[in-house]
Amino acid sequence: MAEEIISPNLGIFSDEEEAPVFESTAAEFGAGIQKELLNEFSLISPFLGSAKQNRDMLNDGNDKVKVYLRVRPFLEMELEKKEDQGCVFIEDPETLVLQAPKDSFTMRSTERGVGQPMHKFSFSQIFGPNVNQKEFFEGTMREVVSDVLNGHNWLIYTYGVTNSGKTYTVQGNNKEGGILPRSLALIFSSIQERLYKGSDLKPSLSEVRWLDSRQVRQEEERKMELLSGLREEDLMTSLKRNLSASSDSGIAGFSSVLQTNNHLEDSASRWADPDDTLLQNIGETQFSVWVSFFEIYNEFLYDLLEQIPCGSSRKRTALRLSEDKNGNPYVKDLNWINVRNAEEAWKMLRIGQKNQSFASTHLNQSSSRSHSIFSIRILHLERGSELAPRISELSLCDLAGSERCKNQRCGDRMKEANNINTSLHTLGRCISALRQNQQHKMRQHVVPFRDSKLTRIFQAFFTGHGRSCMIVNINQCASTYDETLHALKFSAIASQLVQTPPLKLCTPSIQTFIMEQSLEEEEAEADSEADVTMFSRDDLLEAIVAMKEHLLKERQEKVAMELRIREEVCAEMMEALQKREKDFSEHLETEKELLEEMYENRLENLKESLTKYYQHELKEKEERIKELEALQHDSDIPSKQQKLEQPVRWSLRVASASSLQQEMNLIKQELLGTKAELEQCQSDLVKKSKELIQYKEIVEPPSFSGSLTLNVDRKLEDGQKHVRMLRFELQKIGDSLQSSVRACCHNTSAEKLRLTLNACHDILAKQDQTLAELQNNMMLVKLDLRKKAVCIAEQYHTVQKLQWTPSFKQKRPCTNAENLQPGKKPFLNFLPRTPGQQNMSNSSPYTRILRSRQTPGLKSMVFGTKY
Numbered sequence: 001m002a003e004e005i006i007s008p009n010l011g012i013f014s015d016e017e018e019a020p021v022f023e024s025t026a027a028e029f030g031a032g033i034q035k036e037l038l039n040e041f042s043l044i045s046p047f048l049g050s051a052k053q054n055r056d057m058l059n060d061g062n063d064k065v066k067v068y069l070r071v072r073p074f075l076e077m078e079l080e081k082k083e084d085q086g087c088v089f090i091e092d093p094e095t096l097v098l099q100a101p102k103d104s105f106t107m108r109s110t111e112r113g114v115g116q117p118m119h120k121f122s123f124s125q126i127f128g129p130n131v132n133q134k135e136f137f138e139g140t141m142r143e144v145v146s147d148v149l150n151g152h153n154w155l156i157y158t159y160g161v162t163n164s165g166k167t168y169t170v171q172g173n174n175k176e177g178g179i180l181p182r183s184l185a186l187i188f189s190s191i192q193e194r195l196y197k198g199s200d201l202k203p204s205l206s207e208v209r210w211l212d213s214r215q216v217r218q219e220e221e222r223k224m225e226l227l228s229g230l231r232e233e234d235l236m237t238s239l240k241r242n243l244s245a246s247s248d249s250g251i252a253g254f255s256s257v258l259q260t261n262n263h264l265e266d267s268a269s270r271w272a273d274p275d276d277t278l279l280q281n282i283g284e285t286q287f288s289v290w291v292s293f294f295e296i297y298n299e300f301l302y303d304l305l306e307q308i309p310c311g312s313s314r315k316r317t318a319l320r321l322s323e324d325k326n327g328n329p330y331v332k333d334l335n336w337i338n339v340r341n342a343e344e345a346w347k348m349l350r351i352g353q354k355n356q357s358f359a360s361t362h363l364n365q366s367s368s369r370s371h372s373i374f375s376i377r378i379l380h381l382e383r384g385s386e387l388a389p390r391i392s393e394l395s396l397c398d399l400a401g402s403e404r405c406k407n408q409r410c411g412d413r414m415k416e417a418n419n420i421n422t423s424l425h426t427l428g429r430c431i432s433a434l435r436q437n438q439q440h441k442m443r444q445h446v447v448p449f450r451d452s453k454l455t456r457i458f459q460a461f462f463t464g465h466g467r468s469c470m471i472v473n474i475n476q477c478a479s480t481y482d483e484t485l486h487a488l489k490f491s492a493i494a495s496q497l498v499q500t501p502p503l504k505l506c507t508p509s510i511q512t513f514i515m516e517q518s519l520e521e522e523e524a525e526a527d528s529e530a531d532v533t534m535f536s537r538d539d540l541l542e543a544i545v546a547m548k549e550h551l552l553k554e555r556q557e558k559v560a561m562e563l564r565i566r567e568e569v570c571a572e573m574m575e576a577l578q579k580r581e582k583d584f585s586e587h588l589e590t591e592k593e594l595l596e597e598m599y600e601n602r603l604e605n606l607k608e609s610l611t612k613y614y615q616h617e618l619k620e621k622e623e624r625i626k627e628l629e630a631l632q633h634d635s636d637i638p639s640k641q642q643k644l645e646q647p648v649r650w651s652l653r654v655a656s657a658s659s660l661q662q663e664m665n666l667i668k669q670e671l672l673g674t675k676a677e678l679e680q681c682q683s684d685l686v687k688k689s690k691e692l693i694q695y696k697e698i699v700e701p702p703s704f705s706g707s708l709t710l711n712v713d714r715k716l717e718d719g720q721k722h723v724r725m726l727r728f729e730l731q732k733i734g735d736s737l738q739s740s741v742r743a744c745c746h747n748t749s750a751e752k753l754r755l756t757l758n759a760c761h762d763i764l765a766k767q768d769q770t771l772a773e774l775q776n777n778m779m780l781v782k783l784d785l786r787k788k789a790v791c792i793a794e795q796y797h798t799v800q801k802l803q804w805t806p807s808f809k810q811k812r813p814c815t816n817a818e819n820l821q822p823g824k825k826p827f828l829n830f831l832p833r834t835p836g837q838q839n840m841s842n843s844s845p846y847t848r849i850l851r852s853r854q855t856p857g858l859k860s861m862v863f864g865t866k867y
């Protein structure tokens, strides 16, 4: 198990040793210091107790800085969130064990092989979750208050992560007052009999500005003004304003703060027994108590007892941190209010609270966004003494909670968190530098008090002007484990500190000086008593030479010393620079760690949300698939088959995709071949066209055929004329025959009829003969024509063959009569036509003859037959 037990005290100083603080602003107090003590009153005044008191303080064995730990109980809300994972365990009243929970950064680092899952810390005393406010006060503050009443300065500061109970410890609530109201109550119960009333002091004290009657009057007026303005409505308005300006979830934070401010009439003295007094032998000392309350918000100092101007432009005035002529820092123009009892002091605390910067954060509904310091100054007025009053101070500082910036990502909260963390980091650096200086007295480091306002104010308490005590607050929540561990590591360093011994004031040094002076004077007197004339001249010359040599030697020594000092200073400077560099790199490391953690968290969040998203998606898809499957199952089996085939086809398509490229290449090659062929065809076409022209010339009907057809036509026309004449005659005969038949029917003689018939018969026989001749002629002509037609048809087929080649077709697309342009003669129009075409054309004489032969009269007539 990893142990982080801090080694017992190292480097305890003896009362002869000076506090080894490099950047101490401790100044020497000259003889006139006492008169000017309060003229430029710095933040805290040095302890002016006697040397014996100093020694007592250091010899009592308590010079180790006290570091108390308070573990707060779980809140209901935290138990609901399952924050109780047993990470905090109090082994004994001085030892605490921390066990990293599984989701913490420490545990993750441990899993990566960095760090340990368990840590052990030791403290002056540990106060568990069941310890109440009274017990805590008794265990920590009683001694301190007693010390302050005896003239010592004390700084008590609470340290811890946000929401760990710091404000609760310092201020408490209305039911359970914290260490501050209890200290006030105890102070007043102890000094109530000896409170300075302002009249029975010696006139010499009126020279002191603090007790100047005018000053006191002014302070009284100011206090009355403040107290009269302390109305509940004002408080509510002010709280509302504070919270609405900064709160995220406003109203809850408001009500919780309001609760503590609701009962102003409650007395602070209820937290102390009026008979409880810490002062036993205080002689004639009288006391006057003054309080101040200010905060450090975003590295600016604000007086919390300053009335905030009303109206829209109600900007608070920031105070300056100044130094008195001895280099001690103090807050300039800070209001110090004289209080005469615990109630007045309590009300001052309430007034300050309403001006304090609180805000609701994700961890604490009413989180302090600033470091607040409530100071109580006690003036010890010695009755009948010519000396200026001694002043002791008790400062209670409620530090703002350290928090990881990952929780405050933007806006005012982020800025506040940054400033809080920076100042706390500087405090850590100061404490570790002080510890190093105390442990290695030969190697002193610069303590970076000047790096933040907070440490500048604390400086005096760490450098011999007072004593300090640290209260570490932690909660037991698993979610803030890493921050808690960090706070405890810091406190472990602080617990190694020893109280810096009170500064040796000038009195002893002056006394020493006077003693030395007096010795010198005595020696001088003794010397002066000696007579120089007693010595011979040579002796004196020798003495002068010896003195010269001595002087030379001294000078050389001084030069050597100067060189050595210079070297030392350089070395120190180098060391300081190296230290600074180391600090910076440490700071960088911390920042890196923080960033790493932040990004790790972000990544985890992202991972989580992605996993969730895809899980959801998958679930939805699965449901959808199930639905579809159910539908498909119900509806049709073929489609199921299709669905099954679908992937097969798809896979085939996918498979063929690879061969597609191959096919493309083949097609390209084919295309090239086809192109070549086409070119070949074109050249063939040209050839064929030429041939065709030749054929055309051949096919063109000979010129004599025209005259031949003309003769045939003429003959045919003659024949037709004859036929018409014959027909006309036949009609006439028919008419006369009919009239004869009619006459015969009326007055007939058979003989006449027979004669007439015979005559007709002869005529008809002649006509038959003529017709037969004509028919023979026509047959001859027909045969002739057929021969010609056969010859032409042969030529035509040859041409046709030529025409049917693709190139020829292209060139001559219109060979049909329908497609001919008007006015153009059809190609080969002398060829036999289709019956449709024959009907359409009546112009040819041959066709006309054929038609005339098809006349019904002629067709039905049989030559040579009798009617």
Ligand SMILES: Nc1ncnc2c1ncn2[C@@H]1O[C@H](COP(=O)(O)OP(=O)(O)OP(=O)(O)O)[C@@H](O)[C@H]1O
Pocket (backbone or CB within 6 Å): 071, 072, 073, 075, 129, 160, 161, 162, 163, 164, 165, 166, 167, 168, 169, 364, 366, 367, 368, 369, 399, 400, 401, 402, 473
């Ligand atoms: N010992 C305790 N007993 C009961 N409740 C406590 C105790 N300590 C703290 N709490 C409660 O825990 C809560 C947080 O305490 P508090 O506001 O004092 O924390 P804090 O450290 O001052 O936080 P911050 O740094 O954010 O100001 C308060 O509701 C307070 O009442």
